[in-house]
Amino acid sequence: MIDVAPEQQDLKQATIAEAIADLKMRFPGAVSDDTREGYSGVIVDKAKLLDVARYIHDALGFDYLSSATAVDYLGEGVHSSDHIEMVYHAYRTSGGGALVFKTQTDREACEVPSLTPIWKGADFQEREAWDLYGVRFTGHPNLRRILLWEGFHGFPMRKDWKEAYYESDHKPFESRWPAGHVHRSEEKTIFGHNVVYPADIDLSRLSDVSDASIYADFGLGVDAQRVGGSEGIATDQIMVNMGPHHPSTHGVFRMLMKLDGETVTSLEPIMGYLHRNHEKIGERNTFLQNIPFTDRLDYISSMGNNHGYVLAVEQLLARGAKWNPPTYRTEVLRVLMVELTRIVNHLWAIGFWLNDLGAFFTPVLYFIQERERILDFFETVAGSRMMCNYMRFGGVFADLPDRMRSVANLLNDRVRDYDTMQFLTEMINERIPRTIDELDEYLTTNDIVQVRSKGVGYLSREDAINYSTAGPLLRGSGVAYDIRRADPYSIYPELDFDVAVEYSGDMYARYMVRLKEMRESVRILKQILPRLEYTKGESVTSDFAYSGKVPVGEAYGRVENGKGELGFYVVAAGDKKQVANPWRYHVRAPSFINLTPLGVMSRGAKVADVVAILGSIDIVLGETDR
Amino acid sequence: MTGSGFIKGMLLTLRHFIQTYLDDLRYGFKKYSPAVDNFNERQGTRAEGAFTVQYPEEKLAMPERFRFIPFLVVEDYDHPDRPGKDWCTSCGICAKVCPPQCIWIVRSNDPATGRPVPEPEAFFIDIDICMNCGFCAEYCPFDAIKMDHDYELASYDRTTNHIFDKPKLSKELKYWKTIAPTRAVAEAQARGGWDHKDAQKEARRGPKKAEEVAPTAPSAATREEVRARKAEADAPKPAPAPTAVAEAPKSASNTAEGAKPWTESEDEKEKRKAAALARKAARAAKRGE
Numbered sequence: 001m002i003d004v005a006p007e008q009q010d011l012k013q014a015t016i017a018e019a020i021a022d023l024k025m026r027f028p029g030a031v032s033d034d035t036r037e038g039y040s041g042v043i044v045d046k047a048k049l050l051d052v053a054r055y056i057h058d059a060l061g062f063d064y065l066s067s068a069t070a071v072d073y074l075g076e077g078v079h080s081s082d083h084i085e086m087v088y089h090a091y092r093t094s095g096g097g098a099l100v101f102k103t104q105t106d107r108e109a110c111e112v113p114s115l116t117p118i119w120k121g122a123d124f125q126e127r128e129a130w131d132l133y134g135v136r137f138t139g140h141p142n143l144r145r146i147l148l149w150e151g152f153h154g155f156p157m158r159k160d161w162k163e164a165y166y167e168s169d170h171k172p173f174e175s176r177w178p179a180g181h182v183h184r185s186e187e188k189t190i191f192g193h194n195v196v197y198p199a200d201i202d203l204s205r206l207s208d209v210s211d212a213s214i215y216a217d218f219g220l221g222v223d224a225q226r227v228g229g230s231e232g233i234a235t236d237q238i239m240v241n242m243g244p245h246h247p248s249t250h251g252v253f254r255m256l257m258k259l260d261g262e263t264v265t266s267l268e269p270i271m272g273y274l275h276r277n278h279e280k281i282g283e284r285n286t287f288l289q290n291i292p293f294t295d296r297l298d299y300i301s302s303m304g305n306n307h308g309y310v311l312a313v314e315q316l317l318a319r320g321a322k323w324n325p326p327t328y329r330t331e332v333l334r335v336l337m338v339e340l341t342r343i344v345n346h347l348w349a350i351g352f353w354l355n356d357l358g359a360f361f362t363p364v365l366y367f368i369q370e371r372e373r374i375l376d377f378f379e380t381v382a383g384s385r386m387m388c389n390y391m392r393f394g395g396v397f398a399d400l401p402d403r404m405r406s407v408a409n410l411l412n413d414r415v416r417d418y419d420t421m422q423f424l425t426e427m428i429n430e431r432i433p434r435t436i437d438e439l440d441e442y443l444t445t446n447d448i449v450q451v452r453s454k455g456v457g458y459l460s461r462e463d464a465i466n467y468s469t470a471g472p473l474l475r476g477s478g479v480a481y482d483i484r485r486a487d488p489y490s491i492y493p494e495l496d497f498d499v500a501v502e503y504s505g506d507m508y509a510r511y512m513v514r515l516k517e518m519r520e521s522v523r524i525l526k527q528i529l530p531r532l533e534y535t536k537g538e539s540v541t542s543d544f545a546y547s548g549k550v551p552v553g554e555a556y557g558r559v560e561n562g563k564g565e566l567g568f569y570v571v572a573a574g575d576k577k578q579v580a581n582p583w584r585y586h587v588r589a590p591s592f593i594n595l596t597p598l599g600v601m602s603r604g605a606k607v608a609d610v611v612a613i614l615g616s617i618d619i620v621l622g623e624t625d626r
Numbered sequence: 627m628t629g630s631g632f633i634k635g636m637l638l639t640l641r642h643f644i645q646t647y648l649d650d651l652r653y654g655f656k657k658y659s660p661a662v663d664n665f666n667e668r669q670g671t672r673a674e675g676a677f678t679v680q681y682p683e684e685k686l687a688m689p690e691r692f693r694f695i696p697f698l699v700v701e702d703y704d705h706p707d708r709p710g711k712d713w714c715t716s717c718g719i720c721a722k723v724c725p726p727q728c729i730w731i732v733r734s735n736d737p738a739t740g741r742p743v744p745e746p747e748a749f750f751i752d753i754d755i756c757m758n759c760g761f762c763a764e765y766c767p768f769d770a771i772k773m774d775h776d777y778e779l780a781s782y783d784r785t786t787n788h789i790f791d792k793p794k795l796s797k798e799l800k801y802w803k804t805i806a807p808t809r810a811v812a813e814a815q816a817r818g819g820w821d822h823k824d825a826q827k828e829a830r831r832g833p834k835k836a837e838e839v840a841p842t843a844p845s846a847a848t849r850e851e852v853r854a855r856k857a858e859a860d861a862p863k864p865a866p867a868p869t870a871v872a873e874a875p876k877s878a879s880n881t882a883e884g885a886k887p888w889t890e891s892e893d894e895k896e897k898r899k900a901a902a903l904a905r906k907a908a909r910a911a912k913r914g915e
């Protein structure tokens with residue numbers, strides 16, 4: 001309508017409600033409130049989506065697209081008609097809550113304009129929505145399957161798609177009790193006889209058809225392409241696959257690189273080798289059953305995963321269920337666990353990054369030694385070192401035991417016995433800070449580390465935001481965006497800590513962010529210790545029953561995990577007021593989205609640097625592929 | 627100065643290297659000898675040098691809450707009244723709460739009346755699928771399924787060995803008392819005694835109902851069978867609890883009897899009753915608000 005420039009400054013400060021009001025005023029008819037029970041945000045007419053999104057980004061200042069995902073509403077009571085819905089969560093990097101906007105499309109045609117021209121961070125997320133839901137994004141530069149291969153038939157996240165061992169839509173399965181005559185599901189549907197391929201796939205090639213387009217100029221094999229070198233010398237360009245089975249990729253992950261000599265001219269990450277359709281499993285599960293499954297996402301920091309998920313479901317519960325919200329001690333325990341996890345995560349990340357740089361296993365073992373102590377603590381409290389499954393809705397599994405005592409059972413078992421609080425105090429006040437200092441002394445000024453990492457893997461501030469990167473990757477590029485401060489949860493507002501930030505945008509900056517962040521975590525933990533003392537005796541258990549139900553609605557719970565923003569978009573829908581299973585369970589995985597700018601960061605780098613650049617992003621394939 | 631950072635780093639590596647030997651010296655070069663009782667120190671917060679555990683000559687004992695594949699609690703085999711009786715009432719809660727749905731239960735019915743009998747006819751856990759989450763143990767209302775500590779379960783054939791049936795899953799209550807002494811006591815306190823909830827109820831109900839109860843109880847033959855099977859299963863394996871406890875001198879206090887004996891003395895009973903009433907009142911108050 002009118003020129004936006006003069007009021008822009010104000011608009012960028014406006015609250016979410018003001019922003020929505022402005023949107024509705026600016027786009028009458030195209031933007032309407034989402035009035036479904038328990039839903040928030042606006043529904044945008046898909047014909048106007050691009051304009052609205054541009055306005056949200058440019059004028060309203062929501063420069064960070066945290067999550068973009070699809071939901072399939074099929075044959076489900078509350079909603080008037082079957083449709084697929086794209087849900088976007090946009091934030092301002094200056095802090096504050098989400099502007100949630102959605103657009104709906106027909107299930108058959110299923111076409112939505114791509115938002116990649118506005119937020120490049122939508123790239124992988126839209127490819128995922130195409131892959132799993134079959135949403136066609138017009139204007140997407142590279143709309144290919146991302147987690148599945150081209151020979152996969154159908155869109156598995158759609159409600160009418162059934163897995164090979166399909167038993168029923170929801171757990172618990174009827175066949176388990178009271179007449180639970182056991183059988184192995186693979187015996188009933190023998191693998192290979194239940195596979196359907198798409199009509200247009202040529203199985204005789206037995207290769208990923210998507211590869212054909214990648215190799216288009218090259219053919220398969222080691223064919224080289226002649227190009228004119230910069231100094232008039234003709235050089236050969238070759239394609240090199242690094243991975244999926246390669247020690248430097250931290251798991252089964254593949255990087256397809258076009259090389260000009262030693263220099264990478266383009267790089268494409270290829271993933272999905274560990275894909276298990278976590279989200280479909282999540283929809284079959286009850287709300288409670290999803291907690292241990294979240295452990296398996298980023299298995300280095302399962303406590304953080306638990307936290308993100310319970311926060312999302314607690315938002316739903318708070319909307320009218322009969323439940324007891326977490327007590328103060330519960331929150332204290334959660335923060336204790338999550339901060340220890342952050343230290344574990346960063347020790348691991350830095351250690352393995354050093355491996356990638358060529359300092360093979362000496363540094364990482366020094367750090368793992370400390371990690372072991374923390375895992376011992378997790379094991380005593382939660383029952384498992386890595387798959388902690390510790391948090392519950394409104395509580396945690398159990399309070400700290402008085403003593404960290406083990407019990408001899410097997411032959412040659414050696415018993416340990418420590419006072420829990422003393423162990424924690426010594427760890428937090430002495431051992432962990434000492435390790436961090438040692439790490440600092442060991443690496444920060446190390447000439448080789450500096451030479452290898454300064455100026456390498458550069459990501460500009462603008463790109464970091466636009467690509468929706470999160471965690472140390474974002475903060476290493478000079479964006480002081482930490483969800484614990486920007487959109488606080490739990491008891492973080494009352495805790496004293498600084499957001500670690502570095503400005504050079506290279507690998508060294510990411511390393512420094514992790515180092516500083518561990519120090520900040522120790523600072524938080526030191527504040528947690530007295531809180532643990534004076535909340536002693538407060539109840540921490542959850543009263544959520546094994547068959548507990550959750551009020552309908554949507555929720556997005558996000559936490560600052562070691563690897564970046566971990567978000568859970570959970571929808572409870574149905575014709576009842578409360579439901580037992582999530583209608584939609586989406587994981588906004590930092591390891592996945594942080595890979596979006598890998599190609600940009602690697603362009604012009606040497607092959608050996610690419611390995612380290614990947615290490616500096618810090619991914620876990622369990623979370624990337626889900 | 628160029629290289630100074632590098633040298634600083636190398637010095638640190640050297641420090642670690644020397645530290646390992648200093649540590650050996652401290653223990654008179656017998657750091658890993660079973661005769662030296664230093665495990666607690668070596669694995670503690672003050673430990674220096676190498677932190678290796680010499681598996682399998684020495685193993686990290688598991689903390690009480692450690693969870694591995696679940697087992698079913700049965701009454702002790704030398705129990706005077708109910709030897710080997712399943713604690714499980716086949717209520718099905720664990721099968722319903724199990725996230726990967728790896729618990730299969732066949733509920734038994736009374737042949738005469740057709741009514742369900744509170745004892746499972748069959749109980750299976752597919753341990754390939756079990757994710758060791760511990761939910762079954764957490765939500766079982768009868769303390770009848772517990773997480774085990776025995777993680778050495780490797781076998782050569784997954785297709786035949788990895789579905790555990792009831793005889794394989796069953797372990798005595800005694801075993802649970804050994805691997806989780808404090809928890810076992812706490813649970814018994816919550817139940818009101820070492821006995822199974824239903825057994826306690828029956829005892830309270832007194833002899834009037836005794837005849838009624840008798841027919842529904844499992845036949846003596848079944849019990850004998852279970853007992854025999856169990857004895858067979860246990861025979862080749864060295865009974866882990868007593869030997870291991872004897873070996874580890876520090877864990878003497880870990881046995882249930884050693885730590886907090888469950889005594890049925892009158893005033894303790896009173897205390898328990900008072901505590902239970904207080905809990906009940908607190909719960910009622912919570913619900914009221």
Ligand code: SF4
Nearest residue numbers: 714715717718720766
């Ligand atoms: S929950 Fe407990 S009592 Fe019920 S079936 Fe499972 S093991 Fe048996």
Ligand code: SF4
Nearest residue numbers: 724756757759760762
């Ligand atoms: S531990 Fe978890 S996965 Fe295993 S049987 Fe129990 S509930 Fe199922």
